[in-house]
Amino acid sequence: MSIAFDTLNICWRELKRFIRQPARVIMSVVQPIIWLSLMGNMFQMVGKLPGFPTMSYLDYMAPGIVIMTTLFGGVYGGLSVVWDRRLGFLNKMLAAPISRSSIPVGKMLASTIQSGLQASIILSVALLMGVRCTTGILGVIVIILIAMILCLTLSGISLALGAMIKTHETLMVIMNFLTMPLMFTSSALFPLEFMPSWLATIAKWNPLTYTIDPIRALMTKGWDWAIILPGMASVAIFALAVTSVATFLFKRSIA
């Protein structure tokens, strides 16, 4: 199973690099906490609106923040490919008899593990801030899993772009161009019912909404399979598709 071995080896390198950059680790956790406390309090009144789905706005947005962190963390997959290419490390890996697919897959796997770690920390902080998870610890685990699958998708997109774009500045601009609108046209921060109808239509088609809805259901409603199952299925299918496309594009870019 050389492909599995190679993938784990590349993933090992990425994780080592991640923990060697403490500022990156700390900031990736501090930032969402600031969002949580700042926006959670700023929009406190929103939660009092008649018909708002949850008791407090903080309960509503906590799942959104988990997703947002995953969203922004997902870009690193592609960035690391661009850097490796520039520093000559990519050629070094390619000169070795390793499976070509193991490079993108290993990098995506590493981002996914990182996002799982971040999601756990953010959820712990949210719980400390008084957010309740109705499905308990099992629910929290499922939420982390969903976040990880989403991260796989995003690092896949970023990697597919990184295979084609050779400068990290361009890649960052494009990823920001994608992530910010994705974030604000989803149900992450605001329920669909409160949006103008055109925005609600966009939000309904936004893949992010499919990820947030099951997470929110797990936190505020309970094991509502009618929301959780289709949500998880679509996220998983999307992730699989993006992973294959990213791997294909990566292999094409080095051929």
Place this chain on the structure above:
Amino acid sequence: MPSIITTQGLTKIYPRGIKAVDNVSFEVEEGEIYGFLGPNGAGKTTTILMLITLLKPTNGKATVCGFDILKEQSKVRESIGYVSQDIAVDENLTGRENLLLQGRFYHLPKDVLEKRIEEVLQMVDLTDRADHLVATYSGGMRKRLDIAEGLIHRPKILFVDEPTLGLDIQTRHKIWEYIQRLRKEANMTIFLTTHYMDEADALCDRISIIDYGQIKVVGKPNDLKSQIGGDVITLKFTKATNILAEEAIESIRKMTFVENIISTKDSYNIIARNGETTIPKIFEAVSRVGASIESISMKRPTLDEVFLAYTGRALREEEGSREELMSERIRLRRARI
């Protein structure tokens, strides 16, 4: 000696029409240090990239360790080591971790890998610093680590692209020592590229002079130097009498010891078998036509002269600064993409 690398008509044309390697054929024998000598952009790196299977040739064939570079890529990759000019070591890992990563790329079993890591660390004198982050290493240490990584799986052939690019003189001599020791102790075949004459002269058993993607000549450095056939007298006329230069050169050309005259931008290189006795005659010839000499010098032939003789230009002028070199590399890399 059997050939361990063979190429036939190897050619690479990049998408934008840049002909980087043009119909190159050569053979490298087992156990030798073979050098590609040429200026930046001559096609040295492109040739290496094709031989190590990272770049598909536009035309031509090549085998490495008996394996076809197009049809048996993974076999080629298993039998070679590659040290690029980029010093591609991961700064956020320690030296040992870099070696561990590299050894796993070559699927070495755990116990073998542990032994090898100690072995190569010792070879490049990095044992004491092995557990420090590479970010704290000097340029020379990084290069040594990079070379150690290329050796971890004991390849049959080591490809080294510009082994001492951008390193200080002391470090360069150290690296040369390591490369020579490798060949002696491990009987490894080494294929290297360089644009430093002294490096090619000091290290290589045989060299190819490559310019504009074509091999101009192949041979042992000493043979090439003696083929030039004599001393090189560099003659520069004063600006005012430059118009009379042609006339003087014509009469110098007729002298018995003079073998060849190559004109460069602002001077003439006179190749003569008996330099010491030719110089006074040159003075006579020059004053006869009424021209005057600004400077004259004589040198025993070095590879510089060999390069000049086969390409018609001096390699020194092409060297340039590190910045120029970087931009040249970026230009080529863009072309490669």
